[in-house]
Amino acid sequence: MHVTDLLQPACVSLRYQADSLQAAVHKLTELMAQAGNLDDVAAFEADVQKREALGGTCVGGGMAIPHAKSEAVRAPALAAITLDPPLACPTPDGIPLRMMFLIAAPAQANDLHVRVLAELATLLLDKELCTRLMQADTPDAFCRRIAEQENPSPQPDPPQKSSKPEHWRFVAVTACPTGLAHTYLAAEALQKAAQARGVSLKVETNGAAGVSDALTTEDIAGADCIIVAADRTVSTARFVGKRMVSVSAREAIRDPGAVLDRAAESCVPVYRGGDGFRANDWKELAREAYRHLMSGISHMLPFVVAGGVLIAFALLFAQLGLPDPFTDMMDTVGRAAFVLMYPVLAAFIAYSIGDLPAFMPGLMGGYLAQLGTTIAPEENWVSSGFWGALVAGFAAGLLIRLLNFAGRWLPPALEQVRTGLLTPVLSLLGVGFLMLLLVNPPLGHFNLWLCDLLDGMQGDSRLALGALLGALMATDYGGPINKAAYLTGTLALVNDQYDIMAAVMVGGMVPPIAVALACLLFKNRFTPAEQRTAPQNLLMGASFVTEGALSFALRDPLRVGPACMLGSGLAGFLSVLFGCGCPAPHGGLFLIALIHNPAGFLLALAAGSLLGAALLGLLKKPLSSSS
Numbered sequence: 001m002h003v004t005d006l007l008q009p010a011c012v013s014l015r016y017q018a019d020s021l022q023a024a025v026h027k028l029t030e031l032m033a034q035a036g037n038l039d040d041v042a043a044f045e046a047d048v049q050k051r052e053a054l055g056g057t058c059v060g061g062g063m064a065i066p067h068a069k070s071e072a073v074r075a076p077a078l079a080a081i082t083l084d085p086p087l088a089c090p091t092p093d094g095i096p097l098r099m100m101f102l103i104a105a106p107a108q109a110n111d112l113h114v115r116v117l118a119e120l121a122t123l124l125l126d127k128e129l130c131t132r133l134m135q136a137d138t139p140d141a142f143c144r145r146i147a148e149q150e151n152p153s154p155q156p157d158p159p160q161k162s163s164k165p166e167h168w169r170f171v172a173v174t175a176c177p178t179g180l181a182h183t184y185l186a187a188e189a190l191q192k193a194a195q196a197r198g199v200s201l202k203v204e205t206n207g208a209a210g211v212s213d214a215l216t217t218e219d220i221a222g223a224d225c226i227i228v229a230a231d232r233t234v235s236t237a238r239f240v241g242k243r244m245v246s247v248s249a250r251e252a253i254r255d256p257g258a259v260l261d262r263a264a265e266s267c268v269p270v271y272r273g274g275d276g277f278r279a280n281d282w283k284e285l286a287r288e289a290y291r292h293l294m295s296g297i298s299h300m301l302p303f304v305v306a307g308g309v310l311i312a313f314a315l316l317f318a319q320l321g322l323p324d325p326f327t328d329m330m331d332t333v334g335r336a337a338f339v340l341m342y343p344v345l346a347a348f349i350a351y352s353i354g355d356l357p358a359f360m361p362g363l364m365g366g367y368l369a370q371l372g373t374t375i376a377p378e379e380n381w382v383s384s385g386f387w388g389a390l391v392a393g394f395a396a397g398l399l400i401r402l403l404n405f406a407g408r409w410l411p412p413a414l415e416q417v418r419t420g421l422l423t424p425v426l427s428l429l430g431v432g433f434l435m436l437l438l439v440n441p442p443l444g445h446f447n448l449w450l451c452d453l454l455d456g457m458q459g460d461s462r463l464a465l466g467a468l469l470g471a472l473m474a475t476d477y478g479g480p481i482n483k484a485a486y487l488t489g490t491l492a493l494v495n496d497q498y499d500i501m502a503a504v505m506v507g508g509m510v511p512p513i514a515v516a517l518a519c520l521l522f523k524n525r526f527t528p529a530e531q532r533t534a535p536q537n538l539l540m541g542a543s544f545v546t547e548g549a550l551s552f553a554l555r556d557p558l559r560v561g562p563a564c565m566l567g568s569g570l571a572g573f574l575s576v577l578f579g580c581g582c583p584a585p586h587g588g589l590f591l592i593a594l595i596h597n598p599a600g601f602l603l604a605l606a607a608g609s610l611l612g613a614a615l616l617g618l619l620k621k622p623l624s625s626s627s
Helices: 021-034 041-053 112-124 127-134 139-150 181-197 217-222 249-254 256-263 282-319 324-354 356-371 385-409 412-456 460-473 480-494 498-521 534-542 546-555 557-577 588-594 598-619
Strands: 007-016 058-060 067-070 077-087 097-106 169-175 200-207 210-212 225-230 244-247
Touching: 007 021, 007 139, 021 041, 021 077, 021 097, 041 067, 041 412, 097 112, 097 127, 112 127, 112 139, 127 139, 169 181, 169 217, 169 249, 181 200, 181 225, 181 249, 181 256, 181 546, 225 249, 225 256, 244 249, 244 256, 249 256, 249 546, 282 324, 282 385, 282 480, 282 588, 324 356, 324 385, 356 385, 356 412, 385 412, 385 480, 460 480, 460 498, 460 557, 480 498, 498 534, 498 546, 498 557, 498 588, 498 598, 534 546, 534 588, 546 557, 557 598, 588 598
Parallel strands: 007 077, 067 097, 169 200, 169 225, 225 244
Antiparallel strands: 077 097, 200 210
């Protein structure tokens, strides 16, 4: 990030006469306001003066860099004035002030002002540059001299749009809700596309095992553009002041070249910090809402998976006659994890929208959704469950944003009272009122109705449900529809409806196994590179990782999609027909010992996989000899 990214000529005033430090700060604030960088001029100036009272903004050599983070700042910006005559005021070296820069950063911009402060301080160490800035005749010349210092050898103006971004330097971040396949497939696709274009690219993956190849400050500073290919919220505060393109992980997998070309366009906007429903169009709002939702689900899934596996093992060990204390302990821990899944879901949705202040009301809202409420005085408490936790998470995040916006009108002296007392109390009160009086009663009724509906679905309707969920698992290979079907299975698992989870799991295992079998049985319909993926896809299918078939579906969706959906639908149908049950939400064949009627489950998996492979062999045409 460069100083010239934030400093515009309209925010520069030369040879200003100030009779006090407060007057100089007032002038700098006026420049900011005239450029449209502030929502509330008085509030921002009060924040600056408050920071100024703490001292330390005079850096010596006749220079001062006042700065402030404020809710009144619309976007990060700089303003500058030169003083003639110099302003006599207390400074570290006794030299009167000759030049001042003002840094304005949004309250949500984390350490942006610190990084800008360091950049400015480094520039102002060059005495020759300071002299040339003092001698500048116009604001344009002032900014131009800083730009020349930051870019000593300016290149010719680039074209407005580049269809092949040669010699560009990009960095990227990839992430998906589960942190498994999509995260790494997106990274691999972007790296291959960058290599084909001769572009420098470093990719940070935010996977289930943590962050790999983390971007350093130097990586970010040297990048021409940042690419965020994520289906959940990732840390973007470090990218403030850089050009940034944001896409879904699936989009990066499907067409990585187009993503790189888009990043090379000159019209890519500079990221100014923050998100949480700041978009202007419905498509982008929907994408942001999905990311916030997936942020909560990605943190919830480990509780579901680990808790479900522990409960399943407790059942198995009890059948094997292990001591009761051991099996009771596993069952208790697993069910405790299930109790926490809704508070965690709501807390991290809220955190994604409203940052740390939203975590507590989101957590409490999820807990109240789990706890439930009485529908009538004589009735038992009824949980609003997953749907209530969704409402609580989004409501808590948006409520915090509303309170932060309203708090801008409070005097600066009450800032600590607002953040330490008013915001937590009012947000908790608001979320509690919403959940107990407005959300839990109707959604409690809905959950009771839904459980009764699933319990009442027997015979043909139960078989149809298994087939439908199995087919949905093969619809978009880890995308929103796949995740919705999987969540249906996990929610049924919480209610001890293990047959639904079995249909979901077997449906998700079929696509990669079907593709692998097709590669082995119909070699003349697949390239050598595709055939080499067969062992990998067999392992992914056995592990319940549906995304193994994603690359095949992207290359040939009209053949691979229907074949896998029909195979998965048959597997889900047979799983329910054979009375299979899966008490664990993940694991695939590695937890076959926990599955009720494992022979029937394996038969359903084999039938669905063979049908999918046969349809692929039938629908795909043999490759020409030149291929």
